[in-house]
Amino acid sequence: MIADWLDLTLEGHASARGMGRIPGGRYEIVAPGVLEITPDVTGPKARPCVISAGIHGNETAPIELLGELIAGLESGHLIVGAPLLLILGNLPAIRSGERFITTNLNRLFKRAEASVTGNDCPSDDEPARARQLMAAVDTFYARFPLAEGTRRLHYDMHTAIRDSLYPRFAVVPFSDGDAISASQWPILSAAGIQAVLHQHQHSWTFSHYSRHYHDADAFTLELGQVRPFGANDMAALAPMKALLAALATGTAPAEADPEAIDYFTVEVELMRQSADFTLCFSEDVANFTAFAPGSVVAEDAAAGPCIIGDTPLRVVFPNAKVEIGARAALLLAESSTPTD
Numbered sequence: 001m002i003a004d005w006l007d008l009t010l011e012g013h014a015s016a017r018g019m020g021r022i023p024g025g026r027y028e029i030v031a032p033g034v035l036e037i038t039p040d041v042t043g044p045k046a047r048p049c050v051i052s053a054g055i056h057g058n059e060t061a062p063i064e065l066l067g068e069l070i071a072g073l074e075s076g077h078l079i080v081g082a083p084l085l086l087i088l089g090n091l092p093a094i095r096s097g098e099r100f101i102t103t104n105l106n107r108l109f110k111r112a113e114a115s116v117t118g119n120d121c122p123s124d125d126e127p128a129r130a131r132q133l134m135a136a137v138d139t140f141y142a143r144f145p146l147a148e149g150t151r152r153l154h155y156d157m158h159t160a161i162r163d164s165l166y167p168r169f170a171v172v173p174f175s176d177g178d179a180i181s182a183s184q185w186p187i188l189s190a191a192g193i194q195a196v197l198h199q200h201q202h203s204w205t206f207s208h209y210s211r212h213y214h215d216a217d218a219f220t221l222e223l224g225q226v227r228p229f230g231a232n233d234m235a236a237l238a239p240m241k242a243l244l245a246a247l248a249t250g251t252a253p254a255e256a257d258p259e260a261i262d263y264f265t266v267e268v269e270l271m272r273q274s275a276d277f278t279l280c281f282s283e284d285v286a287n288f289t290a291f292a293p294g295s296v297v298a299e300d301a302a303a304g305p306c307i308i309g310d311t312p313l314r315v316v317f318p319n320a321k322v323e324i325g326a327r328a329a330l331l332l333a334e335s336s337t338p339t340d
């Protein structure tokens with residue numbers, strides 16, 4: 001029973017391997033917390049989809065969404081019609097309700113460097129998990145060749161630490177390859193995504209991995225704010241749930257006006273460079289808050305002040321407590337188009 005797989009995985013009792021049937025297809029547990037589902041017959045809009053949650057252990061709404069998807073597939077309410085790789089990311093962190101145990105898993109998705117010795121990580125837990133997940137994604141995408149004119153897909157679902165002027169938004173990882181398929185914007189709009197920000201440089205996140213190495217349409221999706229299990233506003237995520245159902249059944253997702261989304265590009269990736277680092281605004285400043293030219297947004301003993309230049313910029317993911325050398329905030333400019 002794959003619904004049990006989710007519970008047992010979260011409780012730490014799941015077997016590492018196992019396989020069986022669900023209505024319309026079969027499943028295989030290919031690694032702890034990694035479930036591959038293969039349809040008997042692919043639907044008209046099928047594309048190989050990686051859907052991941054819990055890369056940060058305290059971000060529970062995406063795990064609830066994944067659970068609802070699996071329950072629908074197992075009960076036959078949804079008939080699987082596309083190859084799926086469903087992933088629960090950082091299992092020890094999910095069990096302890098922490099963002100991570102030793103180091104941020106979502107910065108380690110870089111080939112041949114996940115065992116990085118240079119990141120001062122005292123344990124191999126998260127680097128080992130990154131290697132395992134990269135291998136699972138590689139195997140999955142290799143197993144299912146693409147139909148003519150289709151792209152691979154990866155939605156890596158998260159929730160944000162802070163409140164946000166746009167509660168649901170997508171991060172588009174940087175790529176020097178093909179642009180994201182234009183068809184994604186109306187689909188994300190219908191799924192309730194309100195803003196999109198395009199990264200301007202490599203970031204070695206999980207979604208970046210699928211885009212950079214596999215040319216997938218790949219996104220980090222921020223779906224509300226961090227809450228404990230049971231305290232999430234799942235009603236606000238009903239359109240996202242419907243999108244996941246369409247992907248899983250290989251049917252056409254709903255579409256809405258892509259101009260309902262506001263688009264941004266990253267201008268500055270603010271890094272914490274010293275132990276003596278502070279953000280010059282309060283904890284309750286929401287994601288996407290704009291700072292006027294001349295505003296000092298951070299002070300760093302090594303790098304000096306970070307001052308907004310000639311145009312206003314919006315702040316996203318501000319976090320003064322990140323490891324030294326890690327990203328402490330993104331500063332965004334408004335953009336008129338969704339292309340990257």
Ligand SMILES: O=C(O)CCC(=O)N[C@@H](CCC(=O)O)C(=O)O
Nearest residue numbers: 106158160161162171205220317
């Ligand atoms: O709210 C925050 O400060 C962090 C929320 C979060 O985990 N965001 C992802 C974004 C990944 C990306 O840039 O694509 C992260 O920081 O890993």
Ligand SMILES: [Zn+2]
Nearest residue numbers: 056059158159
């Ligand atoms: Zn996250």
